Amino acid sequence: MMGSLTLHKLPIIDFTNENLKPGTASWSKTCKEVISALEEYGCFVASYDKISLELSDGVFHALEELFNLPTEIKVQNRSTKPLYGYVGQIPFIPLYESMGIDDANTLQGIQSFTKVMWPNGNYVFSEKLLPYTKLAAELEQTVVRMVFDSYGVEKYYDSHIKSANYLCRVMKYREAKINESKMGFVSHTDKDFISTIHQNQVNGLEIKAKDGEWFGVELSSSSSIIVMAGDAIMAWSNNRIPSPHHRVTMEGKEARYSIAQFSFMEKIVQTPEELIDEEHPLQYKPFDHLKYLEFYSKEENRRLESAIRTYCGV
Ligand SMILES: O=C(O)CCC(=O)C(=O)O
Numbered sequence: 001m002m003g004s005l006t007l008h009k010l011p012i013i014d015f016t017n018e019n020l021k022p023g024t025a026s027w028s029k030t031c032k033e034v035i036s037a038l039e040e041y042g043c044f045v046a047s048y049d050k051i052s053l054e055l056s057d058g059v060f061h062a063l064e065e066l067f068n069l070p071t072e073i074k075v076q077n078r079s080t081k082p083l084y085g086y087v088g089q090i091p092f093i094p095l096y097e098s099m100g101i102d103d104a105n106t107l108q109g110i111q112s113f114t115k116v117m118w119p120n121g122n123y124v125f126s127e128k129l130l131p132y133t134k135l136a137a138e139l140e141q142t143v144v145r146m147v148f149d150s151y152g153v154e155k156y157y158d159s160h161i162k163s164a165n166y167l168c169r170v171m172k173y174r175e176a177k178i179n180e181s182k183m184g185f186v187s188h189t190d191k192d193f194i195s196t197i198h199q200n201q202v203n204g205l206e207i208k209a210k211d212g213e214w215f216g217v218e219l220s221s222s223s224s225i226i227v228m229a230g231d232a233i234m235a236w237s238n239n240r241i242p243s244p245h246h247r248v249t250m251e252g253k254e255a256r257y258s259i260a261q262f263s264f265m266e267k268i269v270q271t272p273e274e275l276i277d278e279e280h281p282l283q284y285k286p287f288d289h290l291k292y293l294e295f296y297s298k299e300e301n302r303r304l305e306s307a308i309r310t311y312c313g314v
Pocket residue numbers: 169171185190197199205246247248258259260
């Protein structure tokens with residue numbers, strides 16, 4: 001039946017306006033678009049012209065150079081957070097390889113990663129990556145501010161941002177060979193507060209809508225960034241904002257590179273009392289974000305239907 005072919009499409013929200021400041025008309029208009037996209041899909045596409053074609057190309061050239069390093073070097077990638085070290089050659093997803101960069105939006109964070117990968121230095125790598133990771137963090141903070149404003153809890157914004165840190169995961173998905181599975185990344189929800197994802201010109205990310213339908217995200221511009229809710233904002237928002245299931249499928253013949261930045265809280269994540277009432281009883285107990293990540297990193301917790309619900313659901 002034609003009716004079962006629901007054609008989902010992620011909303012595209014314009015963040016290019018220089019005057020996008022709290023209190024302005026364009027701010028309130030964008031807040032409404034952000035909240036409605038997040039409550040419906042748990043994600044949207046931000047059109048962010050500060051990410052120029054040149055900047056975006058620079059990032060992906062840097063990633064090509066990084067992934068071309070010998071495996072003996074890449075395996076040295078370690079992160080202070082579980083699950084974010086070097087991942088390559090997983091038997092059931094051979095297409096996928098990734099590395100994690102702690103405090104990726106700071107010069108010091110990028111430099112300490114660079115020192116591990118290129119002991120003799122690689123100035124160009126941080127020069128290409130840092131402008132991007134800074135802009136991605138800036139975009140994340142604008143979105144968080146819009147969410148807090150929209151829910152009338154802006155008074156918690158400053159302390160929230162103060163405790164946020166940004167971990168970046170860079171990824172390479174090679175093409176699937178004939179007779180090989182096209183699976184690039186298994187279905188999951190992100191464990192952070194908000195993720196921002198940028199990709200080279202190769203599509204492949206798929207999102208599960210509330211009705212259970214999977215749909216692909218097709219990006220055509222180098223200034224597009226996917227903004228996605230993680231489990232932490234789902235709990236914080238008392239289930240107003242879902243963390244969507246998503247996966248990567250590799251259809252074409254070209255390698256896909258992506259760069260995802262995850263925000264983590266260095267304090268207890270707690271649903272504001274303003275978001276709890278008779279109609280919306282509390283769904284999650286306050287929880288330590290990093291302990292949640294440790295919980296999820298344990299093999300036996302990876303297959304849970306909802307790790308966050310099991311971890312701190314009321
Ligand atoms: O490569 C992508 O587009 C998504 C990657 C992803 O979902 C993740 O790293 O959590």
